[in-house]
Amino acid sequence: DTEVTQTPKHLVMGMTNKKSLKCEQHMGHRAMYWYKQKAKKPPELMFVYSYEKLSINESVPSRFSPECPNSSLLNLHLHALQPEDSALYLCASSPIANYGYTFGSGTRLTVV
Amino acid sequence: QQQVKQSPQSLIVQKGGISIINCAYENTAFDYFPWYQQFPGKGPALLIAIRPDVSEKKEGRFTISFNKSAKQFSLHIMDSQPGDSATYFCAATPADSNYQLIWGAGTKLIIKP
Numbered sequence: 770d771t772e773v774t775q776t777p778k779h780l781v782m783g784m785t786n787k788k789s790l791k792c793e794q795h796m797g798h799r800a801m802y803w804y805k806q807k808a809k810k811p812p813e814l815m816f817v818y819s820y821e822k823l824s825i826n827e828s829v830p831s832r833f834s835p836e837c838p839n840s841s842l843l844n845l846h847l848h849a850l851q852p853e854d855s856a857l858y859l860c861a862s863s864p865i866a867n868y869g870y871t872f873g874s875g876t877r878l879t880v881v
Numbered sequence: 882q883q884q885v886k887q888s889p890q891s892l893i894v895q896k897g898g899i900s901i902i903n904c905a906y907e908n909t910a911f912d913y914f915p916w917y918q919q920f921p922g923k924g925p926a927l928l929i930a931i932r933p934d935v936s937e938k939k940e941g942r943f944t945i946s947f948n949k950s951a952k953q954f955s956l957h958i959m960d961s962q963p964g965d966s967a968t969y970f971c972a973a974t975p976a977d978s979n980y981q982l983i984w985g986a987g988t989k990l991i992i993k994p
Contacts, residue, residue: 811985814981825981859924861978868930869915869927870915870925870927871927872925873923874926875924
């Protein structure tokens with residue numbers, strides 16, 4: 770299995786809603802990432818988990834809350850988002866000390 | 882500030898032609914230079930990558946050329962096909978980080994039939 774699977778593919782949520790994005794990989798990768806991508810822009814790093822521990826938080830607002838329940842799963846909990854948070858949210862994984870990222874297809878999030 | 886500058890922003894090439902995308906980096910020790918291909922509605926996919934001790938790497942129709950002294954690297958797509966139409970991002974990994982990627986701004990490539 771050489772895939773990173775993200776669910777849901779599309780999500781529309783109101784500014785008062787709470788929702789979660791899910792990511793799963795079975796490649797044995799020990800680093801997992803959340804990225805945010807706006808249209809026509811490169812991905813922006815949000816969080817990095819290494820061996821299930823949060824190792825990088827790129828000053829992301831607290832309305833985004835990551836969670837890594839085990840080495841295969843990564844969640845992103847969303848609460849009280851703003852319309853400007855609408856974007857493609859990408860999960861990725863990589864082996865530790867290797868630089869080959871594998872990205873999922875992303876969740877297209879719209880905040881209304 | 883770490884930067885990777887990518888050009889052109891967009892590129893139109895005839896089918897069968899050579900597509901060339903250029904990137905340059907500044908003042909930082911990077912030790913890994915990947916290229917990603919992204920189709921609309923999909924995540925980026927690793928296309929090809931190079932380390933700075935190699936001047937060229939070829940995989941099928943895709944070639945990376947790397948000039949360490951000039952701090953430049955480029956992607957060449959030979960015999961470009963309509964299926965190559967996508968956005969291409971160059972990137973670089975700082976030598977002191979296993980996790981971070983510094984991304985170029987992206988090039989939207991259109992291959993005309």
